[in-house]
Amino acid sequence: SLTIGIVGLPNVGKSTLFNALTKNDALAANYPFATIEPNVGVVGVPDARLGTLAGIFGSAKLIPATVDFVDIAGIVRGASTGEGLGNKFLANIRESDAICQVIRAFDDPDVTHVDGDIEPSRDIETINTELILADLQTLEKAVPRLEKEAKRNAKDKAAQETLQAARDAQEALDRGTSLSVAEGVDTDRLRELNLLTVKPFIYVFNLDSEELADEKLRTRLQELVAPSEAIFLDAKIEAELAELEEDEAQELLESLGQTESGLAQLARVGFNTLGLQTYLTAGPKEARAWTIKQGATAPEAAGVIHSDFQRGFIKAEVVSFDDLVSGGDMQTARSAGKVRIEGKEYVMSDGDVVEFRFNV
Numbered sequence: 456s457l458t459i460g461i462v463g464l465p466n467v468g469k470s471t472l473f474n475a476l477t478k479n480d481a482l483a484a485n486y487p488f489a490t491i492e493p494n495v496g497v498v499g500v501p502d503a504r505l506g507t508l509a510g511i512f513g514s515a516k517l518i519p520a521t522v523d524f525v526d527i528a529g530i531v532r533g534a535s536t537g538e539g540l541g542n543k544f545l546a547n548i549r550e551s552d553a554i555c556q557v558i559r560a561f562d563d564p565d566v567t568h569v570d571g572d573i574e575p576s577r578d579i580e581t582i583n584t585e586l587i588l589a590d591l592q593t594l595e596k597a598v599p600r601l602e603k604e605a606k607r608n609a610k611d612k613a614a615q616e617t618l619q620a621a622r623d624a625q626e627a628l629d630r631g632t633s634l635s636v637a638e639g640v641d642t643d644r645l646r647e648l649n650l651l652t653v654k655p656f657i658y659v660f661n662l663d664s665e666e667l668a669d670e671k672l673r674t675r676l677q678e679l680v681a682p683s684e685a686i687f688l689d690a691k692i693e694a695e696l697a698e699l700e701e702d703e704a705q706e707l708l709e710s711l712g713q714t715e716s717g718l719a720q721l722a723r724v725g726f727n728t729l730g731l732q733t734y735l736t737a738g739p740k741e742a743r744a745w746t747i748k749q750g751a752t753a754p755e756a757a758g759v760i761h762s763d764f765q766r767g768f769i770k771a772e773v774v775s776f777d778d779l780v781s782g783g784d785m786q787t788a789r790s791a792g793k794v795r796i797e798g799k800e801y802v803m804s805d806g807d808v809v810e811f812r813f814n815v
């Protein structure tokens with residue numbers, strides 16, 4: 456499955472946040488693999504549609520889609536040159552599909568900052584510089600090889616374009632621009648190099664709880680990382696929320712002027728950043744959101760439930776969530792002609808409510 460790696464300087468609240476992620480274990484029963492890897496936390500993606508479906512189908516359980524977060528060891532200045540946790544860090548981050556950078560914005564005299572004072576923009580730059588340096592090293596090694604290949608295959612357009620993409624990437628990185636936001640670099644050509652700054656970024660600002668509702672501050676911090684997504688939370692509060700019953704948690708959130716926990720926001724933004732979407736199934740047992748890549752076909756979607764479903768796929772009975780809800784139940788949606796029979800070529804839409812027919 457797709458994972459998001461959590462990175463950040465020491466003492467910014469990564470462990471606190473990650474513990475909150477893993478304590479959020481209402482899901483553990485459905486996702487046993489979550490407990491196998493100690494550094495993986497599985498978080499449910501909030502989805503109000505599940506409650507509605509459960510109402511229509513009388514489902515006993517709600518099972519949301521999830522996002523996997525991997526706790527990657529702290530990064531320090533010099534990590535790209537193998538200092539500190541250098542190489543292990545880089546290997547872990549290479550395996551992640553997106554990077555979640557935790558940045559300290561809370562002030563606490565009892566918690567030392569590695570660079571003295573609290574300065575989010577400097578911390579972001581420290582980390583991004585390490586990632587950029589690591590990519591520059593990768594490219595420096597790769598370019599002579601790509602040059603040779605381009606020369607040897609002078610008529611091979613792909614080889615020329617790959618070399619050009621590598622040079623463009625070097626230029627962007629030399630200017631201090633991460634490849635995920637650099638313009639005019641054909642990063643698709645560089646996939647085999649597994650570069651770090653190509654991955655999408657999410658920034659998590661760890662604030663004091665009193666600052667959470669400070670719109671001015673949030674705007675200023677968001678501007679530091681635009682066009683990437685920013686999330687604002689208090690890691691300590693998230694840890695508390697993870698221990699509370701749902702109604703108590705809701706109360707605490709409201710007292711802070713929040714409607715949704717930071718973890719829930721993180722899961723939602725992470726899910727979108729990974730280019731994922733969901734389709735839904737429902738019955739008396741459970742209402743469930745299943746994760747697919749955008750553009751997945753009906754058989755591929757069936758394969759997420761079970762590989763046999765994909766192999767033996769015959770057809771899918773599909774109704775959009777909105778059509779189902781406006782009808783009120785399956786029967787009504789069917790009589791209204793809103794329930795479609797789709798075949799192997801069908802490309803799934805987000806929020807399709809589906810029943811698959813298959814041969815075993």
Ligand code: GDP
Nearest residue numbers: 465466467468469470471561563566689690691
């Ligand atoms: P890590 O090194 O990035 O994993 O940071 P930790 O999660 O271990 O946090 C370092 C210290 O900062 C711990 O003492 C935490 O209790 C504290 N801490 C984490 N988040 C917050 C926060 O939002 N506010 C305050 N005041 N302290 C925090």
